[in-house]
Amino acid sequence: MPRVTIVEAFRVSLPLVHAFQTSSHRKSHLEHILVRVEDEDGGAGWGEIASPSDPYYCPETVDICRLTLERYLAPALLGASWDHPVEVGARWARIRGHHFAKAGLDIACWDLWSRAAGMPLARALGGDRPDIAAGVSLGIEPTVDDLLAQAGRYAEEGYPRIKLKIAPGWDVEPVRAVRDAHPGLDLHVDANGAYTEDQYEVFATLDRFDLTMIEQPYAPGALAAHARLQSRLGTDVCLDESVDDLDQLDTAMELGAGRILNIKVSRMGGLTPASAAHDRAVEGGWRVWCGGMHEFGVGRAANVAIAALPGFTLPSDVSGSDKYYAHDVVDPPIRATRGRVPVPAGPGLGHAVDEELVRRSATETLRMKAG
Numbered sequence: 287m288p289r290v291t292i293v294e295a296f297r298v299s300l301p302l303v304h305a306f307q308t309s310s311h312r313k314s315h316l317e318h319i320l321v322r323v324e325d326e327d328g329g330a331g332w333g334e335i336a337s338p339s340d341p342y343y344c345p346e347t348v349d350i351c352r353l354t355l356e357r358y359l360a361p362a363l364l365g366a367s368w369d370h371p372v373e374v375g376a377r378w379a380r381i382r383g384h385h386f387a388k389a390g391l392d393i394a395c396w397d398l399w400s401r402a403a404g405m406p407l408a409r410a411l412g413g414d415r416p417d418i419a420a421g422v423s424l425g426i427e428p429t430v431d432d433l434l435a436q437a438g439r440y441a442e443e444g445y446p447r448i449k450l451k452i453a454p455g456w457d458v459e460p461v462r463a464v465r466d467a468h469p470g471l472d473l474h475v476d477a478n479g480a481y482t483e484d485q486y487e488v489f490a491t492l493d494r495f496d497l498t499m500i501e502q503p504y505a506p507g508a509l510a511a512h513a514r515l516q517s518r519l520g521t522d523v524c525l526d527e528s529v530d531d532l533d534q535l536d537t538a539m540e541l542g543a544g545r546i547l548n549i550k551v552s553r554m555g556g557l558t559p560a561s562a563a564h565d566r567a568v569e570g571g572w573r574v575w576c577g578g579m580h581e582f583g584v585g586r587a588a589n590v591a592i593a594a595l596p597g598f599t600l601p602s603d604v605s606g607s608d609k610y611y612a613h614d615v616v617d618p619p620i621r622a623t624r625g626r627v628p629v630p631a632g633p634g635l636g637h638a639v640d641e642e643l644v645r646r647s648a649t650e651t652l653r654m655k656a657g
C-alpha cells in the first residue's frame with residue numbers, strides 16, 4: 287500500500303527544435319513542471335504538468351499549476367495511503383478544475399505503482415498494443431511553401447496522419463495546398479476555437495477536402511454551435527478544449543456536438559479520468575484518439591501508455607521526441623518509426639528519467655514532505 291511522503295517539483299524549460307504557432311500563440315521554448323513522488327519504501331514515480339505558460343489554450347498556466355500543486359494538491363496526497371492509483375483522485379476531488387496540475391501528480395502515482403508492480407503502465411491501464419500510430423501536428427507557418435515543406439518531410443518519414451493548425455486567414459488556402467500535394471493523406475485541421483458561427487462558410491469549403499476531422503472549430507463552451515455545425519457537415523467534428531470532464535462529454539454526446547473526442551491526459555486531469563473518458567466516449571459511439579501538449583518525455587510516455595487502450599482507433603498526436611526537442615529528459619527518448627511508437631515493455635512509464643539533467647536544469651525546485 288503506497289504512502290507518498292515526498293513530492294518534488296522541477297520547473298524545466300526546453301527549446302523547441304521548430305517554433306510552433308497556433309491560432310492563439312507562438313512558442314519557441316516550452317516550460318513544464320516535472321513531478322517526482324516518493325513513497326515510504328523508497329519507491330518513486332514521475333509525472334509531468336504540461337500546462338502552457340500563458341492562458342490561451344486553457345486557464346491554467348505554469349505559475350498557477352505550481353501554486354496549486356504546492357498549496358492544495360501535494361498536501362492532499364502527502365501521507366495518504368492508497369492501494370491503487372485510481373484512488374488518488376479522490377484526495378483532490380473537492381478541488382475544482384486545475385486538471386493539468388492534477389494530471390502531473392496522477393501520472394506520477396500511476397508510474398510509482400506500476401513500477402512497484404513490475405508492470406508496464408500501458409498494461410496497468412488495460413492497454414495491450416505493442417505500438418501506437420503516431421500523427422504529427424503542424425503549426426501555422428510563415429508561408430504555404432514552408433508548410434508544404436513540413437508536411438512533405440513528415441509524410442516522407444511515414445507518419446500516417448498530419449494535422450494542420452488553422453486560424454482565420456490561414457485555412458482554406460494552406461489546407462487546399464497540402465491536400466493537393468498529398469491526395470491520399472489522412473489529413474485533419476485544428477482551429478483551437480478560433481472561429482464563430484458566422485464564419486460557417488470556411489467549414490463548408492473545408493468539408494470538400496476529405497478531411498478526417500475538424501477539431502475544435504468554435505469556442506470551448508459553444509457546444510450547441512458545434513452541434514449545429516456537425517449537422518451541416520459531412521466531415522466529423524472533433525472536440526478538444528470543449529471537454530474537460532465526463533459531464534461535458536455526456537452533454538456533447540447528447541447534443542451531437544461532434545463525433546470524435548481528442549483525449550488529453552492533461553486536459554482531463556490525469557490517466558484515471560482520461561481512461562474513463564475513453565470508455566464513456568466509445569460506449570457513446572464516438573471515436574477517440576490521444577492528443578498532446580508537446581510533452582517532454584515523461585508526459586509523452588504517459589500518452590503512449592494510454593494510447594495503447596483498445597478504443598484509441600485514430601492516430602495520436604504522440605510523435606517522436608525529436609520532432610520537438612533536441613535533448614529530451616528521458617532515456618531512451620521516445621521514437622517513432624514509420625509513424626509508429628513502440629509501447630515500452632518495462633515497468634512504469636518504461637523510460638528512465640535523466641534525473642541529474644532535471645535537477646541541474648530546473649529553474650525552480652519544490653520539495654514537500656508529509657508532516
Ligand code: OSB
Pocket residue numbers: 308343422423476478526577578579580581603604605
Ligand atoms: O490543440 O491539440 C492542441 C499544442 C498545444 C496546445 C494545443 C494543442 C497542441 C497540439 C500539439 O496540437 C500536439 C502535439 O503534442 O504535437
Ligand code: MG
Pocket residue numbers: 476478501502526527548577
Ligand atoms: Mg486541439
